[in-house]
Amino acid sequence: MDFRILGPIEAVRAGRPVRLAGPQQRSVLAALLLARGRMVSVDRLVRLLWAERPPATARTQLRKRISGLRASLGADRIRSWRDGYALRVAPGELDLDRFLDEVRRADLLLRAGRAAEASDALTAGLGWWRGPALADGTDELTDAEAPQLEEARLAAVEQRVAARLALCHHPQVVGELVTLVRRHPYRERLRGQLMLALHHSGRTADGLGVYRDWRAELSAQLAIEPGRELRDLHRALLSGDVPC
Numbered sequence: 001m002d003f004r005i006l007g008p009i010e011a012v013r014a015g016r017p018v019r020l021a022g023p024q025q026r027s028v029l030a031a032l033l034l035a036r037g038r039m040v041s042v043d044r045l046v047r048l049l050w051a052e053r054p055p056a057t058a059r060t061q062l063r064k065r066i067s068g069l070r071a072s073l074g075a076d077r078i079r080s081w082r083d084g085y086a087l088r089v090a091p092g093e094l095d096l097d098r099f100l101d102e103v104r105r106a107d108l109l110l111r112a113g114r115a116a117e118a119s120d121a122l123t124a125g126l127g128w129w130r131g132p133a134l135a136d137g138t139d140e141l142t143d144a145e146a147p148q149l150e151e152a153r154l155a156a157v158e159q160r161v162a163a164r165l166a167l168c169h170h171p172q173v174v175g176e177l178v179t180l181v182r183r184h185p186y187r188e189r190l191r192g193q194l195m196l197a198l199h200h201s202g203r204t205a206d207g208l209g210v211y212r213d214w215r216a217e218l219s220a221q222l223a224i225e226p227g228r229e230l231r232d233l234h235r236a237l238l239s240g241d242v243p244c
Contacts, residue, residue, distance in 0.1 A: 001073070004095045005030050006149070007130025009137055011073060018072045024049050027137040028065045032078070032087035033094055034145060039084040048141045095128045096149070103156050106163070115166040122160035129153060154184065161193050170200035181210075188214075188230050195230075199237050207237055 002012040009026040011018040020026045031040050031048050046058045055061070066085055070078050079086045092098065102125025109118035133149040134142050157180065164173050177194040184190060191214055198207035211226065211234045218224050225231065236242045 001090075001093050002095075003029075003033050003089065003093050004130070005033055006095045006099060006128050006133050006153075008135045020072065021068055023136055023138050024061075025065045025068050027134075027141040028062070029069055029087070030134055030137055030141060030145070032085060033089060033096075035086065036094075037086055037089055039079075039081060039086045041084040043083075045085070048144060049138055051140045099125045099128045099156075100152070101125070103152070103159070106156075106159060110159070110163060110166070115163045119160055119163040119167070122156055122163065126153070126156055126160070154187065158187070158189050158193070161190075165193060165196055165200075168200065170197045173197050174201055174203075185217075188227050191226075192230050192233050195233055195237060196242065199242055204237060204240075208234070211237075 001018075002010075004010040004012070009020065009030045011020065011029065020029060027048055028045060031045055042059060042062065045062055046054050049062065049065075050058055066078060066080070069087075073087075077088050079088070102121045106118040106121040106125070109115075109121060133146050133153075161173055161177065161180075174194070174197045177190060177197055180190050181187075181194055191210055195207040195210050198204065198210065211230065214230075215226055218226060226234075233242075
């Protein structure tokens with residue numbers, strides 16, 4: 001079985017999609033998958049389906065969703081207790097776990113100075129993403145669970161850029177970083193990476209401009225300065241003491 005939550009919520013058996021009846025059933029499946037075999041309480045599942053205003057029949061409807069999943073996935077997949085449910089997930093069946101395995105492998109490779117292999121591992125991990133996580137679940141599920149998944153994705157993107165910078169592939173990552181900074185303006189690590197890439201591409205003035213514009217924006221909007229790491233990088237660019 002192949003379970004997918006890094007994009008639309010799907011289950012695939014032998015290359016064929018398993019029928020999942022609507023966003024509520026998909027959301028129950030996703031919540032059970034995220035628990036990695038641990039019990040998810042009935043109360044939590046009800047909140048993920050109806051937030052703070054469940055209908056009087058919420059528990060009955062939830063049991064129907066569970067029954068539908070058992071019919072689609074196999075009766076032995078889901079265990080039930082009085083207060084909750086758990087889904088059996090074998091190693092390697094969930095796309096999120098495959099993604100995280102590659103991220104952990106890349107971290108070890110980077111620590112060992114094997115940046116090219118780390119970049120490849122991160123590219124493989126990010127390849128499991130098919131769009132926004134939990135894309136077709138309920139709003140309640142997406143609000144509760146998607147932000148931390150998106151944070152993990154962005155951290156992996158930043159780590160892949162770091163690996164490519166360690167390989168001195170600076171001109172090749174400038175365009176990607178410009179797009180990433182535009183989409184995620186408050187992630188200072190991306191701004192720092194863009195400053196480095198521009199500097200080592202012979203565009204130090206542009207790199208300093210990235211800092212200048214960000215500092216002005218922070219001052220106008222929040223009356224604060226950029227973080228310490230970005231300030232230190234700015235001073236290094238001014239002095240020219242920035243290793244590849």
